[in-house]
Amino acid sequence: MSGRISDSTVRRLSLYLRMLRDLERAGVEFVSSSQLAEPSGATSAQVRKDLSHFGSFGKRGRGYSVDGLVRALEEILGLSRSWRLALVGVGKIGSALLGYGGLAARGFDVVAAFDVDEAKIGTRAHGLRIRPMRELRPAIAECGAEIGVVATPTEVAAEVAAELERAGVGAILNFAPIELSEVNGVPIRTVDIVLELEGLSYLMSEAGRRTGSDG
């Protein structure tokens, strides 16, 4: 049980949890590994293996208790609490995030927002006062934000990430298309839209090459 868990396992656990919450809302009491597998495109064996890293949650012959597994997965993923986010860069993507109800609904609350633009500092965006960068360190210490969000231009993203880390966040979500290197064990996830589009570009070109010539 429980050694190092792969990213793909954790990803799938989140997807299982999503489905379980839907089932819970629908009043379903038990679910089997194969039902759980379907929406994420996994196999039933994979579901069972993923869960087995953390313990034994099912009843043989019956499946898993929906309520029980929801609680267990929330515990495993750290979602039985809520997390506070500090946003840096209230531009196009930063504003979209501030207005996104889907975050708070899942326990991720943006509690502070920062920018360098004098025209924005002091104004309110979705109920949150935009603060100057100079307040970043004390404000994060004060409000206890655990996750920093980088939504600044690419050129300053690395510096902003380093500053967030110094301010004491435990993890960083980055929207700039640049690979930020983790230091001090603070994990960083980058949402890189251009990379996704280039992946699609590859697949479409590949399909064209296969169909187009010979094949």
Add this chain to the structure above:
Amino acid sequence: MSGRISDSTVRRLSLYLRMLRDLERAGVEFVSSSQLAEPSGATSAQVRKDLSHFGSFGKRGRGYSVDGLVRALEEILGLSRSWRLALVGVGKIGSALLGYGGLAARGFDVVAAFDVDEAKIGTRAHGLRIRPMRELRPAIAECGAEIGVVATPTEVAAEVAAELERAGVGAILNFAPIELSEVNGVPIRTVDIVLELEGLSYLMSEAGRRTGSDG
């Protein structure tokens, strides 16, 4: 040479290309696999293996010609052309995308935008007229968009994706937090911010558990 190429390889090729373009701009002529590896956190062997799936691009003893490899990777990834995107859902995230210069700069042009909101239809966002959904099929046929972008509420995302597919797009980029299943070989990439945050939540909780108890 060239069988089925893994997603992670394609991902890294994009990152190599990014660095190569920087080097090109800086006037560098040759680059070694180890220099190329650094920014993406790969190893030099990995760089060479990744490239070897597609051919032999380097000169032993010298490294890779920056210009030559840029051309080769653009060809492989399908980036020696530009791609047309059709956006469905001009809300918070859709508007952010429309205003994002980083897409056009890398050869991804949003050429059509659609919504169901009567108040938005007919108005212009970043120079593009917002069209009613009823025009989706003919408009995509006419302008020849290859990639559909789903930026609608989650509840309608699957239906919108299906409609885009019927309209003839070759790939879909989805921002709704839902796993859409590929049909007809049209690849789908989902950008799921909540999933990324939950991954970070897991890592932070895990770190806490390791530090907190015993360890």
Add this chain to the structure above:
DNA sequence: CCGCCCTTGTGAAAGGTTTCACAAACCAAG
């Protein structure tokens, strides 16, 4: 209590990706 059906949990096998390590190739200098 027994026997049947169902589903889990899990070693073992298969499949895939990354790293290792070295011969082959190239350049420059003498």
Add this chain to the structure above:
DNA sequence: CTTGGTTTGTGAAACCTTTCACAAGGGCGG
């Protein structure tokens, strides 16, 4: 032309993830 220093391209090994397949356990009807 030969030698030495450097870096590629690539099989083989190591490592990691997924799938297979089945014994073990649980519920239920009789």
